[in-house]
Amino acid sequence: MLLAWLLIAPAVGGIVAWAVAPYGKQWTRWVSLAAMLADLAIAIALWVAGGTVISIGPQGGWITQLWLPWIPSLGISFHLALDGLSLLMVLLTAILGVASVLISWRDITDRVGFFHFNLLWSVAGALGVFLSLDLFLFFFMWELMLVPMYFLISIWGHENRTYAAIKFFIFTQASGLLMLVSILALVFVHHAATGVFTFDYFSLLDTSMSWWTSVWLMLGFFIAFIVKLPAFPFHVWLPDAHTEAPTAGSVILAGVLLKTGAYGLIRFVGPLFPDAAHWFAFVPMLLGVVGIVYGGFLAFAQTDFKRLVAYSSISHLGFVLLGIFAFNAIALQGAVMQMVAHGISTGALFMLVGVLQERLHTRDMREMGGLWQAMPRIGAVTLFFVLASLGLPGLGNFVGEFLVLLGSWPVNLALTVVGACGLVISVIYSLAIMKRVFFGPRSGASMFADLGLRELTIMAPMIVILVLLGFYPQPLFDVLKPMLGGILQP
Amino acid sequence: MTLAGLYTILPYDVMALGVVVVMVVIAFCRSHSLTLALTLLTIAVSFFWLFPTGSMMPRQVTPLLVIDAYAWYYVGMLLVTAAGTALLAYAYFSNYGGLKEEFYVLLLTATLGGMVLVAASHFASLFLGLELLSVSLFGMIGYAFNRDGPLEAALKYLILTGLSSAMLMFGLALIYVTLGTMQFGLIVKAIAAQHVLADPWMLIGLALIVVGLGFKISLVPFHLWTPDVYQGAPAPVTAFIATVSKAAVFALLLRYWIEIDAYRYSAVYLVLTIIAIASMLAGNLLALMQHNVKRVLAYSSIAHMGYLLVAFLAGGSQAVEAVNYYLAAYVLTSLGAFGVVSMLSSAGSDEDIDDLNQYRGLFWRRPWIAGIFTLMLLSLAGIPFTAGFVAKFYALAAGVHIESWWLVFTLVTGSAIGLFYYLRIIVALYTNPEEEAMPAAPALAIGRAHVGAIYAGAISLAAFTLAVIWIGVYPDPLINFIQYATTFI
Numbered sequence: 006m007l008l009a010w011l012l013i014a015p016a017v018g019g020i021v022a023w024a025v026a027p028y029g030k031q032w033t034r035w036v037s038l039a040a041m042l043a044d045l046a047i048a049i050a051l052w053v054a055g056g057t058v059i060s061i062g063p064q065g066g067w068i069t070q071l072w073l074p075w076i077p078s079l080g081i082s083f084h085l086a087l088d089g090l091s092l093l094m095v096l097l098t099a100i101l102g103v104a105s106v107l108i109s110w111r112d113i114t115d116r117v118g119f120f121h122f123n124l125l126w127s128v129a130g131a132l133g134v135f136l137s138l139d140l141f142l143f144f145f146m147w148e149l150m151l152v153p154m155y156f157l158i159s160i161w162g163h164e165n166r167t168y169a170a171i172k173f174f175i176f177t178q179a180s181g182l183l184m185l186v187s188i189l190a191l192v193f194v195h196h197a198a199t200g201v202f203t204f205d206y207f208s209l210l211d212t213s214m215s216w217w218t219s220v221w222l223m224l225g226f227f228i229a230f231i232v233k234l235p236a237f238p239f240h241v242w243l244p245d246a247h248t249e250a251p252t253a254g255s256v257i258l259a260g261v262l263l264k265t266g267a268y269g270l271i272r273f274v275g276p277l278f279p280d281a282a283h284w285f286a287f288v289p290m291l292l293g294v295v296g297i298v299y300g301g302f303l304a305f306a307q308t309d310f311k312r313l314v315a316y317s318s319i320s321h322l323g324f325v326l327l328g329i330f331a332f333n334a335i336a337l338q339g340a341v342m343q344m345v346a347h348g349i350s351t352g353a354l355f356m357l358v359g360v361l362q363e364r365l366h367t368r369d370m371r372e373m374g375g376l377w378q379a380m381p382r383i384g385a386v387t388l389f390f391v392l393a394s395l396g397l398p399g400l401g402n403f404v405g406e407f408l409v410l411l412g413s414w415p416v417n418l419a420l421t422v423v424g425a426c427g428l429v430i431s432v433i434y435s436l437a438i439m440k441r442v443f444f445g446p447r448s449g450a451s452m453f454a455d456l457g458l459r460e461l462t463i464m465a466p467m468i469v470i471l472v473l474l475g476f477y478p479q480p481l482f483d484v485l486k487p488m489l490g491g492i493l494q495p
Numbered sequence: 496m497t498l499a500g501l502y503t504i505l506p507y508d509v510m511a512l513g514v515v516v517v518m519v520v521i522a523f524c525r526s527h528s529l530t531l532a533l534t535l536l537t538i539a540v541s542f543f544w545l546f547p548t549g550s551m552m553p554r555q556v557t558p559l560l561v562i563d564a565y566a567w568y569y570v571g572m573l574l575v576t577a578a579g580t581a582l583l584a585y586a587y588f589s590n591y592g593g594l595k596e597e598f599y600v601l602l603l604t605a606t607l608g609g610m611v612l613v614a615a616s617h618f619a620s621l622f623l624g625l626e627l628l629s630v631s632l633f634g635m636i637g638y639a640f641n642r643d644g645p646l647e648a649a650l651k652y653l654i655l656t657g658l659s660s661a662m663l664m665f666g667l668a669l670i671y672v673t674l675g676t677m678q679f680g681l682i683v684k685a686i687a688a689q690h691v692l693a694d695p696w697m698l699i700g701l702a703l704i705v706v707g708l709g710f711k712i713s714l715v716p717f718h719l720w721t722p723d724v725y726q727g728a729p730a731p732v733t734a735f736i737a738t739v740s741k742a743a744v745f746a747l748l749l750r751y752w753i754e755i756d757a758y759r760y761s762a763v764y765l766v767l768t769i770i771a772i773a774s775m776l777a778g779n780l781l782a783l784m785q786h787n788v789k790r791v792l793a794y795s796s797i798a799h800m801g802y803l804l805v806a807f808l809a810g811g812s813q814a815v816e817a818v819n820y821y822l823a824a825y826v827l828t829s830l831g832a833f834g835v836v837s838m839l840s841s842a843g844s845d846e847d848i849d850d851l852n853q854y855r856g857l858f859w860r861r862p863w864i865a866g867i868f869t870l871m872l873l874s875l876a877g878i879p880f881t882a883g884f885v886a887k888f889y890a891l892a893a894g895v896h897i898e899s900w901w902l903v904f905t906l907v908t909g910s911a912i913g914l915f916y917y918l919r920i921i922v923a924l925y926t927n928p929e930e931e932a933m934p935a936a937p938a939l940a941i942g943r944a945h946v947g948a949i950y951a952g953a954i955s956l957a958a959f960t961l962a963v964i965w966i967g968v969y970p971d972p973l974i975n976f977i978q979y980a981t982t983f984i
Contacts, residue, residue: 078974116859141888145879152878155918160925171918179911185888186903189895 007047008071008085008136011095012129014043015102019125026118037106037121041128045099051092052484061086061207066487068092075142080192080203084139089484090492093341094135094268097348100470101260102128104463105253108356111459112252112363113161120161123153124253131257134265138206140188143273144181147229150262151177157254158246169242169249176242180232187225191277194218210276223278223285230274231289233266236326237296240319244303247315248368252359255311259318259355260348267325267344275332276492282330289330290417294424296323301430305437310368311358313438314351317394320431321347321402327424328409334489336412338482343405345481346474350393350402353467357387360460361442364453370438375447382456384443386464393471395435396428401474500556503548506541506570507560510607513537514600521596531585531951534599535578538606542574553983558678559620560611564980568819569613569746572826576738577606579830579955583837584731586952591639591842598638605631605735609743616754618667618677621747625663625711628740629656635735636728639842648727655710655720663707669700679754686755701763704751705770711744714804715773718797722785725793730840730847733789734833737796738826745800749807749818758810767808771902774801775909782916789849791916792832795875798909799825802890805902809893812981817889819977824874824882824966831959832871835864838952851919855926865924867960874963876917877910881967 018040025032051068061067070086087095105124113120130150137143151174159170188204195212196202203209214222232239243263247255270289275282300319307313321343328340360383361376362368377384393400396407406428413421456464474481501508517533545567553563560566581602588595608627615621633656637649671677673696674685686697710717725733757763778798785791803825806817840847848854858865874881877888887910894903966973 075969076971076974078971078978145884148879148884152873156925159922160927167922171915171922174918175911175914178914179907182891182907182910185891186895186907189888189892193892193896 006071007051008069008087011044011047011132011136012085014040014047015125015129015132018043019122019129022125023118023122026121030114030117033117033121034106034110037125038103040125041099041102041106044128044132045096045103048092048096048099051087052096066489066491070138075139079141080201080205081141082139082205083142084205085133085136085142086138087136088488089486090268090271090341090488091135092484093345093481094264095132097264097345098128098131098135098261100466101256101348101352104352104356104467105256107459107463108256108359109251109253112359116160120157120251123156124257126150127153127157127257128261131261131265135268139204140192140206140209141204144185144188147181147184147265148178150265151181154250154254154258154262157257158250161251161254162249163251164249165245166249169245172242173246176232176239180229180239183225184229187222187229190218190225191222194222206273212277216281219278219281220285223274223281226269226274226277227285227289230266230269231292231326233269234263234322234326235266235319236289236292236323237299237319238292240296240300243319244312244315247318247355248309248311252356252362255315255355255359256352259315260352263318263322264344264348267322267329267340270326270329271337271340271492275329283332286330286332287417290327290413290420293323293326293328293330294420294427296320296326297424297427298323298430301427301434305430305434308370310361310370310373310438310442311355312368313370313434314354314358317431317434318347318351320427321351321394323427324406324409324424327413327420328405331409331413331416332493333412333416334493336409336416337489337493338485339405339408339410339412341405341485342401342474342478342481343409346393346401346405346471349467349470350390350400353390353464354387354394356460356463357383357390360456370441373442374445375443376453377443378447379453380455382461386456386468387443388439389468390471391435391438395431399472399475401471401478404475404478503554503556503562504560505544505548506574507607507610509537509541509544510603510610513541514603514607517596517603518600521600525594525596527585527589527595528947530596530599531581534581534603537603538574538578538581542571545571545574555616559617559623560614561616562614563983565746565750565815565819565983566614568977568980569742569822570610572742572823573606573609573613573739576735576742576826576830577602579834579959580731580735580739582951582955583734583830583834584729586948587729587731587837587840588639588842589948593639593641598635601631601634601638602735605635606739609739612743613746613750615747615750616679618671621751622660622664622667624747625744626660628743629660629711632656632732632736632740635732636724638732639729642845644727644846645729646727648724651720651727652724659707659710659717662703662710666700666703666707669696669703673697673700679751682755698760698762701757701760702766705763705766708744708748709770712741712748712800713797714770714800715777715797716770718774718777721797722781722790722793725796726787726789726849729842730789730833730837730849733792734830734837737792737829737833741796741800742822742826745803745807745818745822749815752807753810753815764808767804768899768902771801771804771808772905774798774804775905776801779909779912779916783912785916786851787849788836788851788854788920789833789847791851791920792829792836792875795913795916796829798913799875801909802887802906805899805906806890806893808899808902809897813893813896815981816974816977817893819980820889820970820974821886823973823977824886824963827959827962827966828871828874828881828883831867831956831963832875834952834956834959835868835871838864838949838956851923854920854923856924858924859927864956867956869921869924870960870963872917872920874967876914879967880964882963882970884967885970 022033022036066088068087073083075083127150133146155174194214235243304313304316325340328336396403608624611624633653637645639645713721778794782791782794874883877883
C-alpha cells in the first residue's frame with residue numbers, strides 16, 4: 006500500500022496545490038513541498054525496509070508489491086512492485102522533486118498553482134513508470150508524464166518554448182505508440198501461445214515466439230526507450246526541450262524523465278526479449294559510444310550554458326546505453342550508478358544555470374566571465390558539479406563511468422576504447438564552462454547576490470550524495486544486487 | 496405487428512409519440528423552456544424503457560427491426576447524445592431572434608431515424624432510418640437561416656446527401672436483384688444457396704453501399720462536404736452530425752457487414768483498407784492546414800473514422816467490441832469538443848466563435864471551459880486519463896490482432912501528425928495574454944445569453960467531461976457491457 010501512497014501524494018498534492026493557489030502562492034509552494042517530502046519519506050522508509058525480499062515472480066529481489074484489479078475484462082491490472090532498481094529511481098525522483106519545488110520558490114511567480122500541479126503530476130507519472138509491472142499501466146504512466154511536462158515547457162519556458170514543447174511531445178508520443186504496438190503484439194502472441202489474455206509483466210516474461218517476431222517487438226520497445234534516453238540519432242528533441250524548459254522542468258526532464266528510458270531498457274527490453282536483445286546488443290552499444298563522443302563535441306561547441314549541459318546529458322547517457330547492453334553485472338551496476346549520479350549532477354547544473362539566469366538574465370556564456378569574484382559560492386558549487394560531471398574520481402559519476410567501461414571491456418574492446426576517449430572530451434567541455442563563466446576577464450561590473458540559504462540547502466544534500474556515492478557506493482550495489490540476477494539471466 | 500412487438504420497441508414508440516406531443520404543444524404554447532423539458536422528458540422515458548425491454552432480447556420485430564443488446568447499446572448512446580445536444584442547443588439558441596421551438600422536433604425525429612438505423616435488419620428500414628435522419632439534419636443545419644453559413648451548409652448537405660442516398664439505393668436494388676431478398680438474415684442464406692459469391696452485380700452493389708454510407712460517415716474520398724458543413728452548421732448541430740449520424744451509420748454498417756459476412760469479399764476488403772489509410776492520412780494532413788477550430792475538428796473526425804475502420808476491418812467479435820467502445824469514446828469526446836464551441840458561441844451573433852485566434856489565452860480568462868476543451872482535445876489525441884486513450888488502444892489492438900501492419904503504421908503515423916494540430920489549439924488556449932497582442936477581444940456570447948440556459952449547457956458539458964474521464968480511467972463496466980452486447984451479434 007505504501008507504493009500507492011507514493012503515487013497518491015504527488016497526485017493529490019498537485020490538485021490541492023492548485024486549489025489553494027487563490028489563497029496565496031505561498032500555500033501552493035508549501036503544499037507541493039509537503040507532498041514531495043512525503044514521497045521522499047516513503048522512499049527512505051522503503052529503503053530502510055529494503056532488506057526483506059519477497060517472491061512474487063520469476064525474477065528475484067522484489068521488496069514490495071501492490072496488485073489491484075483494474076480492467077479484468079482485458080487482462081489489465083493495477084500492478085505496482087518495487088525492487089532495488091525501482092527503489093533507486095524512486096529515491097532519485099523524490100530528491101529531485103523536492104529540489105525542483107524549492108528551486109521554483111522564487112523562480113516561478115505567475116500561475117503558480119497550475120505550475121505546481123503540472124510539476125507534481127509529471128513526477129507522479131514518472132514514479133508510476135518506475136513502479137508499474139503491468140504493461141498497459143506502464144504505457145498509461147509513460148504517456149501521463151508527458152502532458153504535464155508539455156505544459157511546463159510551453160507555458161513557463163523561455164523564448165522558443167512552443168516549438169520545443171511540441172517537438173518534445175511529438176517525438177516521445179510517436180515513439181511511445183510504437184511501443185504500444187509492440188506491447189499489443191506481445192500480448193496477442195502470448196494469447197495465441199497460452200490462451201491467456203494478460204498484460205502482466207511476469208506472465209509475459211517467458212512468452213515463446215518466433216525469432217523475427219521477437220526482433221520486431223524488441224525494436225518497438227527499444228525505439229521508444231532510446232528516443233526518451235535519448236540516444237543518437239534520436240536526440241534532436243532534447244537540446245530544445247531542455248534549453249527552453251523552466252529550471253524545475255529541466256531538472257525533472259534531465260534527472261527523471263530521461264531515466265525512464267534507461268529504466269525501460271533494463272526492465273523490459275532485456276528480460277522480455279533476451280535472445281533478440283543480446284543478438285542486437287552491438288547496435289545500442291555503438292549508438293551509445295557515438296552519443297558519448299558526438300554529444301561531447303556538440304557540448305563544447307555551445308555558447309548557451311543550458312544547451313551545453315543538455316548536450317552533455319547525451320554524452321553521459323551514452324555510457325548508460327553502453328553499460329546496459331554489455332549485459333553483465335558490472336556494467337549494469339555502472340549504468341545504474343551513472344543514472345543516479347547523472348540525475349543529481351545534471352539536475353544541480355541546471356539549477357545553477359537557472360540561478361545564474363535569474364541574476365544575469367542571460368544564459369549566453371559569451372556575456373559571462375570573471376564571475377567568481379562576484380559570486381564565489383556559486384562558482385565553488387558549480388566547480389564541484391562540473392568536476393562531478395567530468396568524472397573526477399571520488400564522486401559518483403566516476404564510479405558509474407568506470408564500471409561501465411570495465412564491464413564493457415570484455416564485451417567489445419574497440420567500443421570501450423572509443424568510449425573512454427569520451428572522458429577526455431567531457432573534461433574539455435566541463436573545464437571550458439568554468440573558464441568561460443567564472444574566470445577570465447570580468448564582464449559587467451555590477452554586484453550580484455550570491456547563493457542564498459534556500460539555494461544552499463538544495464545544493465548541500467546533492468553534494469553530500471555525490472561524495473558518498475563516490476567514496477562508498479556499496480549500499481547502492483547492495484540494494485541493486487538481488488535484482489541483477491533476474492534481469493541478466495531471465 | 497403484435498402487441499408484444501410494440502412493447503418491445505417501446506423506446507421507439509415513446510420517441511414517435513414525443514415528436515407529436517412536442518409539435519402539438521408548440522402549436523398551442525410557444526415556450527422554449529417547456530419545449531426543452533418535453534424533449535428531455537421524451538428522451539428520458541425512452542431511455543428508461545430500454546431497461547425492462549432489455550431482458551427479453553434478442554428478437555425480431557417485423558422483418559424490419561431486430562432488437563438486441565447491440566441495438567440497445569447504440570439506442571442508449573444516441574439518446575444520451577440527443578439529450579446533450581438538446582441542452583447545448585438550449586444554451587445556444589436562448590438569444591436567437593427567430594422561432595426556436597421547432598428545432599427540438601427535428602432533433603427528436605433525427606434521433607428516431609438514428610435509432611431505426613441501429614436496429615435495422617432490412618433494406619427498407621435501413622433506407623427509412625437514413626432518410627429520416629438526413630432530412631431532419633437538413634432542417635437542423637439550416638435552422639438559423641438568418642445567417643449565410645448555415646444556409647450554404649444546408650444546401651451543400653442536401654445535394655450531396657441526396658446523391659449518396661441515390662447511390663445507396665441503387666446498391667441495395669442491385670443486391671435485391673441478385674438475391675431476391677432485402678432482409679439481412681436471408682441475404683447470407685441466399686448467397687450460400689445461389690453461389691453468387693463472386694457475382695459482379697453483388698460486388699457492385701456492395702461497392703455502392705460503401706459509397707453511400709461512406710459519404711454519411713465522411714470517409715475519404717467521400718469527405719469533401721464535411722469541413723464545409725461542420726463549419727457552416729450551428730455548433731450544437733455540428734455536434735449532432737459528428738456524433739449521432741456517424742455513430743448510427745457506423746453501427747448499421749458493422750451489423751450489416753457481419754450479418755452478411757461481407758468480410759469474405761476480398762476486393763471490397765481491399766478497397767476498405769485503402770479507404771481507411773486514405774482517411775487517416777488525408778484527415779490528419781488536411782487538418783494541419785486549418786485555422787478554424789470547427790474545420791480542424793471536421794478533418795480530425797475524418798481521421799477518426801479511418802481509425803474506426805481499422806477496428807472495423809478486424810472482423811468478428813474483436814471488431815464489434817473495438818468499434819462499440821471507440822464509438823462511445825468518440826461520441827462523448829466530440830460532443831464535448833463541439834459543446835465547448837457551442838457554449839462559446841450563440842445563435843444571436845453573426846458567426847460562431849470558431850476562429851483559432853479567438854481561442855488565444857482562453858485558459859486565463861475562462862479556465863473551466865478551456866480546461867474541458869483541453870481534455871477533449873487530449874482525448875481526441877488519445878492521451879491517458881481520457882476515453883480516447885482506451886479507444887486508440889482498442890483500434891491498435893484490433894489492427895495488431897489481424898496483423899495488418901499497413902493499417903497499424905498508418906494509424907501510428909496519423910496519430911503523431913494529429914498531435915500537432917491538437918497541440919496547436921492547446922497552445923492557443925494557453926497563450927499568455929499579456930505577451931500576445933490580443934486580436935480584438937472576441938465578444939463572447941455567453942455573457943449576453945440567458946443565465947439559466949447557460950446552466951443547461953454547462954451541465955451537459957460537465958457530464959460529458961466526467962464521462963470521458965470515467966470511461967478513460969475505469970472502463971471496465973462499459974467493456975463488460977459491450978462484451979455482453981457483442982455476444983448477440
